[in-house]
Amino acid sequence: MNVEYLVQLFSDHTMQVVFLGALVLGVTAGSLGAFAVLRQQSLLGDAIAHATLPGVGLAFLIIQNKSPLVLLIGAGLAGWIGTLLIKVITEHTRIQRDTALGITLSVFFGFGLVLITLVQKMPTATKAGLDKFLFGNAATLLVEDVRLMIILSTVIFSILFLLWKEFKILVFDQEYARSIGLNVHFVDIVLTTLIVVSIVIGLQTVGVVLMSAMLVAPAAAARQWTDKLSVMVLISALFGAIAGTAGAITSSTISHLPTGPTIVVYLSIFVMLSLIFAPNRGLLWDWIRGYIQREKIRTTSMLKNLLLFSEIHTDPFHPHDIAALDAIGRGTIQKTMKDLSKKGWAKQFTDKRWALTPTGLEEAKRLTREFEENIYVEPSI
Amino acid sequence: MVSKQEKISQPAIDVNDLTVAYREKPVLWDVDFQAPQDQLLAIVGPNGAGKSTLIKSILGLIKPAAGRIRVFGKIYRAQSRMIGYVPQRGSVDWDFPTSVLDVVLMGRYGHLGWIKRPGRGDVDLAMECLDKVGMTDFMKRQISQLSGGQQQRVFIARAFIQDAPIYLMDEPFAGVDAATEKSIIGLLRELKSKGKTVICVHHDLQTLKEYFDWVMLLNVRAVALGKTGDVLTAENLKRTYGGRAAFLSGAADEAEEAQQT
Numbered sequence: 001m002n003v004e005y006l007v008q009l010f011s012d013h014t015m016q017v018v019f020l021g022a023l024v025l026g027v028t029a030g031s032l033g034a035f036a037v038l039r040q041q042s043l044l045g046d047a048i049a050h051a052t053l054p055g056v057g058l059a060f061l062i063i064q065n066k067s068p069l070v071l072l073i074g075a076g077l078a079g080w081i082g083t084l085l086i087k088v089i090t091e092h093t094r095i096q097r098d099t100a101l102g103i104t105l106s107v108f109f110g111f112g113l114v115l116i117t118l119v120q121k122m123p124t125a126t127k128a129g130l131d132k133f134l135f136g137n138a139a140t141l142l143v144e145d146v147r148l149m150i151i152l153s154t155v156i157f158s159i160l161f162l163l164w165k166e167f168k169i170l171v172f173d174q175e176y177a178r179s180i181g182l183n184v185h186f187v188d189i190v191l192t193t194l195i196v197v198s199i200v201i202g203l204q205t206v207g208v209v210l211m212s213a214m215l216v217a218p219a220a221a222a223r224q225w226t227d228k229l230s231v232m233v234l235i236s237a238l239f240g241a242i243a244g245t246a247g248a249i250t251s252s253t254i255s256h257l258p259t260g261p262t263i264v265v266y267l268s269i270f271v272m273l274s275l276i277f278a279p280n281r282g283l284l285w286d287w288i289r290g291y292i293q294r295e296k297i298r299t300t301s302m303l304k305n306l307l308l309f310s311e312i313h314t315d316p317f318h319p320h321d322i323a324a325l326d327a328i329g330r331g332t333i334q335k336t337m338k339d340l341s342k343k344g345w346a347k348q349f350t351d352k353r354w355a356l357t358p359t360g361l362e363e364a365k366r367l368t369r370e371f372e373e374n375i376y377v378e379p380s381i
Numbered sequence: 382m383v384s385k386q387e388k389i390s391q392p393a394i395d396v397n398d399l400t401v402a403y404r405e406k407p408v409l410w411d412v413d414f415q416a417p418q419d420q421l422l423a424i425v426g427p428n429g430a431g432k433s434t435l436i437k438s439i440l441g442l443i444k445p446a447a448g449r450i451r452v453f454g455k456i457y458r459a460q461s462r463m464i465g466y467v468p469q470r471g472s473v474d475w476d477f478p479t480s481v482l483d484v485v486l487m488g489r490y491g492h493l494g495w496i497k498r499p500g501r502g503d504v505d506l507a508m509e510c511l512d513k514v515g516m517t518d519f520m521k522r523q524i525s526q527l528s529g530g531q532q533q534r535v536f537i538a539r540a541f542i543q544d545a546p547i548y549l550m551d552e553p554f555a556g557v558d559a560a561t562e563k564s565i566i567g568l569l570r571e572l573k574s575k576g577k578t579v580i581c582v583h584h585d586l587q588t589l590k591e592y593f594d595w596v597m598l599l600n601v602r603a604v605a606l607g608k609t610g611d612v613l614t615a616e617n618l619k620r621t622y623g624g625r626a627a628f629l630s631g632a633a634d635e636a637e638e639a640q641q642t
Contacts, residue, residue, distance in 0.1 A: 038474075038477060038478070040474075162496050163495075163496065164498070165490060165493075165498055165499075166490075166495070166496075168479070168487075169487050169490055171477070172473060172474075172477045172479065172484075172487070173468070173472070173473045173487070175437070175442055175466075175468055175472060176466060176468055176473075176487070176539075177487075177490070178440070178441070178442055178459060179440045179441075179442065179459055179464065179466040179468075180459060180462070180466075180487075180488070180490055180491030180543065181458070181459035181461075181462065181491045182459075182490065182491070223478065226478060227478045227479075227480075227523035227525070228478055228479070228480070229477075229478045229479055231478075232478050
């Protein structure tokens with residue numbers, strides 16, 4: 001993809017609309033997703049997204065109009081009813097939360113699919129294009145769609161900014177929040193509504209099937225890089241924006257490529273890189289830390305054993321046969337002894353036998369003393 | 382707000398005929414509970430006795446099936462900021478992306494009201510409270526990097542910053558080492574000396590007499606309430622812990638001895 005092509009791409013009016021729409025939805029879903037993930041409500045996002053589908057179908061059937069506002073209001077209402085249903089089932093029946101999520105998701109989605117199919121078959125609505133709500137189609141975004149998305153997302157961010165501390169305490173410690181007089185129910189309703197609206201914003205572009213990925217994936221990736229809520233929300237918004245715009249542009253330039261799955265492919269790159277390479281929380285980091293720790297333990301425990309061996313003899317620097325040491329070295333003895341000699345703690349005689357050096361003796365004594373005093377100090381490696 | 386005269390006669394917390402049930406199963410049954418002011422009081426009982434439920438009912442976090450709860454003679458509303466709550470450590474996700482200072486500042490959210498963010502003055506207060514619990518050095522630390530005892534001290538600092546007349550603490554000694562336990566009890570005594578009422582859910586019968594002035598024995602029903610020395614009898618412990626009282630005989634013996642001297 002050369003520069004000229006890119007310039008041409010972005011000077012194209014349709015592409016500008018697609019880009020802007022994907023940007024808005026990526027930033028909004030990414031930010032709100034951080035709260036959904038931290039509340040351990042990732043699956044709720046998925047259920048809400050699927051639950052919006054019958055709303056789209058019903059709104060069209062009733063109003064006979066495919067203006068974005070009408071369809072999105074229908075979607076939002078259906079998403080809200082789905083959320084409420086999950087809450088009621090969880091709190092008032094003996095059905096577990098995950099089951100309630102599963103039931104709501106599949107029932108609403110199934111009902112939605114039936115409605116959409118019926119609508120598509122209606123002679124008055126053959127070109128309604130409601131099927132784009134399934135897997136998303138960024139290329140069909142119109143200026144008026146994007147205008148509505150920007151308005152909704154401005155409202156979302158204003159509320160998020162104003163109620164930042166309320167959302168934060170709600171997510172971290174709901175019971176304590178109630179104990180200091182916060183109207184937790186109200187804050188919960190507002191936060192959930194914002195999540196519903198952020199899902200609704202992305203429906204046409206990403207589709208109900210994969211919309212939850214827009215919420216969850218950027219947030220899960222962002223969590224890897226920071227220990228600060230505000231930074232996590234920013235990074236999550238950034239990841240959402242990049243994956244959203246990249247996916248929308250790619251899918252718009254290749255015919256018949258649905259947008260939702262394309263965005264998810266980009267998102268998965270962020271998630272994978274974050275899971276592996278993020279400092280502190282990344283897998284690679286974990287692995288390196290574990291390796292260093294094991295190496296330390298391997299050499300220092302051998303050093304302490306050498307001290308024990310030497311105490312049998314009057315001379316602490318008495319050399320020992322490698323075979324005798326191997327009984328405690330468990331197969332890695334050659335490497336361990338080489339590591340020790342590199343640090344100057346042990347030396348090998350011409351007859352291949354090993355002995356402590358004076359500095360090795362001091363270090364071994366220090367380690368043993370610390371071990372006995374039960375104060376673990378990092379060995380000086 | 383409360384005159385000296387009333388202070389002597391009026392209990393800090395007054396619970397009458399409190400019954401709480403989860404579905405059909407009663408967790409608290411017809412409990413009466415009067416917490417005297419300016420004392421360290423422990424709520425003691427076996428697992429499932431309803432200790433946490435009692436605390437949460439007082440705070441209004443749980444809706445009782447029946448009963449009346451008064452705090453300083455009035456129906457309690459969380460907005461009135463009379464109670465500083467220290468929940469069980471395990472009740473939150475310690476991997477939440479926030480710092481020690483941020484958690485303590487949450488104790489100011491009730492005072493701040495809607496929308497307003499904590500300011501310089503709140504941060505100063507938080508630093509003061511962190512200093513009291515010996516956590517100043519950990520101010521900027523991410524909360525997942527804290528040990529159990531440190532987590533507990535952060536929660537206590539968060540309650541301190543509320544500067545409430547009553548503190549309700551759910552197992553403040555659970556899973557902390559001996560040194561932290563001593564420092565926490567020091568903090569509780571300091572609160573008492575400032576005229577605060579401190580009520581703790583407690584588990585260790587061995588330290589009960591040393592730490593607390595008053596004790597409530599609870600096992601779904603209220604078994605006994607009074608000065609620790611008076612209440613901690615073999616008979617009462619048996620009524621609280623039932624057949625499992627054998628292993629508690631040490632504490633009871635001690636209690637009896639204390640009564641005789």
